[in-house]
Amino acid sequence: MRSRLVIVLVIAVGLLIPSRLVAHHGSAAFDTGKRVTLKGTVKEWVYSNPHCLLSLDVAGEDGKLVQWIAEGQAPNVIFPVGYRKDSFKAGDQVTVTVEPVKNGRPMGRILQAVLADGKTLGAASSPPSATSAAPQP
């Protein structure tokens, strides 16, 4: 049986990770540059400050379910990216790419989400700036 958990380790610079993340936990907890793609079933979507949290059950290599928690920034931060209070519903089948935490727990922050309806949303953080260095009048 094909594993539903696909782990992609990428040591790369310049992935989809925005340069202006802001967090209540900082960036030190995350394994920068690493990506894990999760296919699973939504258990809960908490649309709340200081961070939104998505719980989902993901089948591991051995077939056992592992509960992952993926976080996004605060609702007002991820609203412009398209995340809404009803973006995820319990029972939805979704694919979420996260940057995992360093300590090996099944946790990470959302870099991309493919919703149950097939819609793809980007990193659940501040959208990148229109320009990296707009001229200052």
Add this chain to the structure above:
Amino acid sequence: MLNPISVLTVGLFVAALGLPVDTFAQNSSPGGWLTPDWDKRPITDANRKPAPRRSLAGTWGPAEGPGAGTQAGGVQLKPNNGRPENQLPYTPAGLELYRSHKALEGIDAVLPAQDNDPRNRCEPLGVPRSNHYNIRLTQIFQDEYKVVMLYHYDNRWRVIWTDGRELPKVVEAGVEIAGEVRERRFSGYSVGRWIDDYTFEVQTVGTMPEDRVWLDSTGRPISDQARVTETFRRVDNDTLVWSETISDPKLYARPWDTMKLQLRLHDPRTDIMEYYCSPSEQENYNKLFGNAAGGKGAP
């Protein structure tokens, strides 16, 4: 004699004709609740409108986009990334204080289990940190006596007096006003004046001591001896440039510039989502994610 109601009606009608109705026409509003529009057309000579005289009023957002004012990695002009050009002119006391701060961001960031950022207890950020934390949509109102700024994060507000009152004198226990010692405040005591019709300068003193507030999210310090100078320059109708200089002889050997943030005018009808720091929500987040994500060891 003219009927006042008729005069008012005609006046409003004439005024409405003069409004730049196309300015915000592109903003869709499902159900009438306008969401922020972050995809505005650039200001060019073709669509540039002159700045109104002596006015900062409006809803303003970073011109480069919603993430351009977060300053997560440190104040805008001096990100705390270890580069020589971003080193700050600390006094010995300032450097010692910085090293005692355990921040979640910047070159010296620690794991959440080790941090001591007062923000994570939902303490008020105060001035000037409010200027360096998640500047997204900022509302500014003014009348003949004052300018009021409504910050997005934690729904905080601040008054800048423009009625000619003097800036209080900083003293050991706080500030002195007419011979009385008054308390320190998170937002301090701010007075503003128009340098010219399009440039507004604000001075702030009397802010909280260094054991209560930080300057930015990377743990740079600020003390109650600080004097914060802000300049708001209305470049045109849709553009405001917000600059800040810190003078704090207790912690920094010389004044230095922290930010020069370009803002873009948004539709005044924009509905701004709440962005509170709620202790109970913070606790719930830590229980579900923060503590485990920031802890040590394998699962």
